[in-house]
Amino acid sequence: MSRLTCTISISLDGYVAGPDPGPDRGLGAGGEELHEWIFGLASWREMHGREGGERNVDSDMLQEGLDATGAIIVGKRMFGGWDGPWGDEPTLGVWGENPPFDVPVFVLTHYPRETATVGQTTFTFVSDGIESALEQARAAAGGKDVGIGGGANVIQQYLTAGLLDELQLSVVPLLLGGGVRLLDNLGEAPPKLEQTRVLESPSGVAHLRYEVLKP
Amino acid sequence: MSRLTCTISISLDGYVAGPDPGPDRGLGAGGEELHEWIFGLASWREMHGREGGERNVDSDMLQEGLDATGAIIVGKRMFGGWDGPWGDEPTLGVWGENPPFDVPVFVLTHYPRETATVGQTTFTFVSDGIESALEQARAAAGGKDVGIGGGANVIQQYLTAGLLDELQLSVVPLLLGGGVRLLDNLGEAPPKLEQTRVLESPSGVAHLRYEVLKP
Numbered sequence: 253m254s255r256l257t258c259t260i261s262i263s264l265d266g267y268v269a270g271p272d273p274g275p276d277r278g279l280g281a282g283g284e285e286l287h288e289w290i291f292g293l294a295s296w297r298e299m300h301g302r303e304g305g306e307r308n309v310d311s312d313m314l315q316e317g318l319d320a321t322g323a324i325i326v327g328k329r330m331f332g333g334w335d336g337p338w339g340d341e342p343t344l345g346v347w348g349e350n351p352p353f354d355v356p357v358f359v360l361t362h363y364p365r366e367t368a369t370v371g372q373t374t375f376t377f378v379s380d381g382i383e384s385a386l387e388q389a390r391a392a393a394g395g396k397d398v399g400i401g402g403g404a405n406v407i408q409q410y411l412t413a414g415l416l417d418e419l420q421l422s423v424v425p426l427l428l429g430g431g432v433r434l435l436d437n438l439g440e441a442p443p444k445l446e447q448t449r450v451l452e453s454p455s456g457v458a459h460l461r462y463e464v465l466k467p
Numbered sequence: 468m469s470r471l472t473c474t475i476s477i478s479l480d481g482y483v484a485g486p487d488p489g490p491d492r493g494l495g496a497g498g499e500e501l502h503e504w505i506f507g508l509a510s511w512r513e514m515h516g517r518e519g520g521e522r523n524v525d526s527d528m529l530q531e532g533l534d535a536t537g538a539i540i541v542g543k544r545m546f547g548g549w550d551g552p553w554g555d556e557p558t559l560g561v562w563g564e565n566p567p568f569d570v571p572v573f574v575l576t577h578y579p580r581e582t583a584t585v586g587q588t589t590f591t592f593v594s595d596g597i598e599s600a601l602e603q604a605r606a607a608a609g610g611k612d613v614g615i616g617g618g619a620n621v622i623q624q625y626l627t628a629g630l631l632d633e634l635q636l637s638v639v640p641l642l643l644g645g646g647v648r649l650l651d652n653l654g655e656a657p658p659k660l661e662q663t664r665v666l667e668s669p670s671g672v673a674h675l676r677y678e679v680l681k682p
Contacts, residue, residue: 264660265657427653429656433481435479435481438480442642443642449667450666452664457662458665460638
C-alpha cells in the first residue's frame with residue numbers, strides 16, 4: 253500500500269527555516285545548519301552524483317527513504333524559491349539543470365504551468381488541490397510511497413487533512429529562535445501520533461518517526 | 468562539580484502545558500497527557516510512597532535524575548498554582564501535606580515569605596533573583612546537581628542567562644496545538660546545544676539529552 257510520508261530536519265525549537273529569509277537565504281538565518289548533518293553522507297552524495305561519504309545510521313535512514321519513495325510533492329515556494337505567479341526564471345526551480353530527484357515531482361501551485369522535464373526529473377504542476385496532487389503522485393509512484401518534500405505549509409495541509417501516514421523528524425540540536433515552525437496551524441483538533449522509531453545519529457541528531465493515527 | 472540541569476516532558480509541537488489553563492486544569496487542555504508515561508514507573512511510584520510499577524528505560528532515566536539531584540528550583544506558579552502575592556492558601560503549595568521531594572526546594576517569587584517545612588520538604592522562598600536561588604540551591608545540594616522543576620519561564624531565564632548545563636526533553640508524541648512553549652523567548656542569540664544522549668522509551672516517548680555549550 254502506497255503511503256504518504258514526510259521526513260524533514262527540524263530545530264529543537266521546532267523550526268524548519270530560520271528568521272529573516274531572503275533571496276540568498278531561502279532557509280533564513282541559521283536555517284542551512286539544519287541540513288549540515290546530511291551533506292557528508294554517502295547516500296546524499298550519491299543522490300547528487302558524487303562519490304564517497306559516510307555510511308552510518310544517518311545514511312541508512314536517508315537511503316531507506318529514497319528506496320521507499322516513488323514520487324514527491326513539494327510546494328511552489330520550495331520548487332521555485334518564491335510565492336506568486338511564474339516569472340522569467342532563468343532555470344526551472346531552485347535546483348538548476350540537474351535536480352536531485354530520480355522520481356517524478358508534483359508541485360502544488362495556484363498558477364497552472366505545463367509539465368516540464370529538467371535533467372531526469374519530470375515536474376508536474378498541480379493547481380487543483382492537495383488531494384489531486386496526492387492522487388497523481390500515487391499513480392506515478394509505481395506502488396511506492398509518496399514523500400512530501402515541503403515546505404511547512406504543505407506538510408501542515410496534508411497533516412490536518414488526515415492524509416499523512418508517517419512523519420519523521422530529524423531533530424537538530426539548534427535553537428533558531430524564529431522562522432517557520434513546522435507543527436503550527438494544526439487546527440482545533442490536531443491529529444494523534446504514535447512513536448514508531450527513535451534513532452540516535454552519530455552526527456548529533458535524533459531521528460524520531462511517528463505514525464499519524466486515523467480518527 | 469554541581470551542575471544545573473532540567474528534565475521536562477514536552478509535546479512534539481513544543482509545549483510543556485496545553486491551551487486554556489484553569490484552576491482545575493493547571494497544565495491546560497491535554498497537558499496532563501504529557502506526564503502519563505511517568506505514572507506507572509517504579510521510580511515515580513516510590514517517590515510518591517507507592518510500591519510496584521514498571522522498571523525500564525524510563526524508570527532508570529527518572530531514577531538517575533533523582534539520584535543526581537540535591538536541590539530543586541521552581542517558579543512561584545509551579546509551587547503555588549498561580550502568580551501574584553501570597554493569599555490564604557489552605558495548604559502550602561500544590562503538592563499538599565506530602566510534597567514528593569526529598570531534597571530542599573527553592574521557590575522563585577517576587578513576594579518574600581518565610582522558609583517553610585511541609586512533610587519532609589523544606590521550601591525556601593527566594594526573591595532576589597535567579598543567581599541567588601542557584602547559589603542557595605547549590606549550597607544546599609551537598610555537591611549534587613541542582614534541578615530546575617519549571618515552569619517554562621524559569622527554565623527560559625536560566626537558559627538565556629547561560630546558567631543551565633544540561634537540558635533533557637522527554638518528547639511525547641502529542642500535538643497540543645497551543646499553550647506554553649518551552650523553547651521560546653530565548654533572545655537574539657539563543658544558546659548552542661550538543662546532543663549527548665537519545666533514549667527510545669517503551670512507552671512511546673523519546674528522551675533527548677543536550678549539553679548547553681558555554682559561549
